[in-house]
Amino acid sequence: MLTLTRPEGTDPRDLDLSRRGLAALLAAGYAAFSSGAEAAAIMTPGEGLVQESVTLPGGLPAFVARPAAKGRYGMVIVVNEIFGVHEYIKDICRRLATLGYVAVAPEFFYRANTGNILATTTDRAVMMKIVAQAKHEQVMGDVGTTLDWATKQAFVAPKRIGITGFCWGGTVTWMAAARFPAIKAGVAWYGRLAPPAPPKADAPPPANPPEVRQYPFDIAAGLKTPVLGLYGGLDKGIPAADVEAMRGKLGTRGELVLYPNAEHGFHADYRPSYNPEAAADGWARLQAWFKTHGVPAGKA
Template sequence: MTASTPIAESNAPKPIHTDDAGLIAGAITLPAPAGDLPGYRAHPASGGPFPLVLVIQEIFGVHEHIRDVVRRFAHRGYYALAPDLFVRQGDPSHLRTVDELRALAGRVPDRQVLSDLDAGVAFAEASGKADVRKAAAVGFCWGGRITWLYAAHNPALKAAVAWYGRLTGDRTEAQPKHPIDVASALQAPVLGLYAGQDQGIPLPTVTALQEALRSASQTGSAPGAAHSEIRVYPDVPHAFYADYRPSYRPEAAADAWQRQLDWLARHGVA
């Protein structure tokens, strides 16, 4: 399990802390085709099986904020799991600059990430505590991009929520497609939560994705496209949910979190 990333916590306000009272929570190791990888999971201590939420990390890795998000879902009655998706290429907690983090992320192949997320679903199912017939993926920043890809990859997924994930960019061997390329292949409906003042995700790319979703819904080629939605918060910056960073905007974060919960419930992940 990676430690908290120094760059992620620089100049940060005091973050929200969610305790694990009434939960089974902690680090786990899950088997995967490319070898075991670490992760963090939490679920209520009694009852179950619980709907599954895969929490897909930011570029900073499975650091304390992501672990806290896992516990937040568990307190809402979910089995939440965050696999450490960078572990095969490096440890982001050792990096000190954004450029170093981006270089690490660029080395992580999408096909490996999707396979590792599949392994996370299998691990959750084998635990006997997760109902994978009610499975969703929720990702933040780097993980927001992956969320769109996973919604096109896994036909068993019921719903997904992408928090300010990049929508397009250079296409490389490791990252051959971006969300705008898979709109016509979405298997699950995605709620996209975006920021109007995001300097890294220009609004025209959000509009382009909306057009791609509309086009796909008309052809009927992607069952998830017709039911996907985009919500833009016009006056907030990137990472407005990240309560450990100066970008945090409590009002927008609270609204988006509730929209997320409503979205999961609407699509049978509750």
């Protein structure tokens, strides 16, 4: 059983064999690749919520959690890690719905994730091949589809839309916030800010070369939607130097928080990287950020 330590997956030198809990976590719907024994996954009750799997226009599947009480609520798009929409992401949606949001988690990888391979595989090469097929413009198109769907729902306040994402989804959050004016605020959890470091000269070529595209570094100066970025000082794949460089590029268009004792994935309560203090502080900041920037919880 492997644990995610970097935005693009896990480097062999980071492998950590957990001692228990795989069978239980798999049964509960958590991704096999990332499960760990040292953390106890949070399970948010669903009382008072509507939870459903829906199909958005164009065939895009999504998980939705929202308050059962009638009314229009602010909406938060929840962007998954590289493991897809597994139980952790669904629980994030429940947590947001409990606060008074409509939370929508689109299945960005569904086109290649036949049979939900991402939920059960521990083969990094298989996983990354699936993730690599979700190209930037396709992902942005899926965000656009989700926004269009939202405007047609009687339970969504269309002028109160935010986005949050974790790991792979953290980078998507930055890029979507720069693309879509309908998104009023974003919260990016440890999303890559710059292209990954090139491989060493003697390293074999990657099986799936990274897509040539822009990163948050490239769009920071023109960012109009405010983004809160939450990062770990012990992240093996996102150097603290990148966070500081992004802070300089960002100026007053957003805010960055660096937790010095937190690793990559510090919010993921089902993994050994979970840091309760950093996770709780980040969650409180998320709520305050959305409220301050036009995406308050509760009925419109």
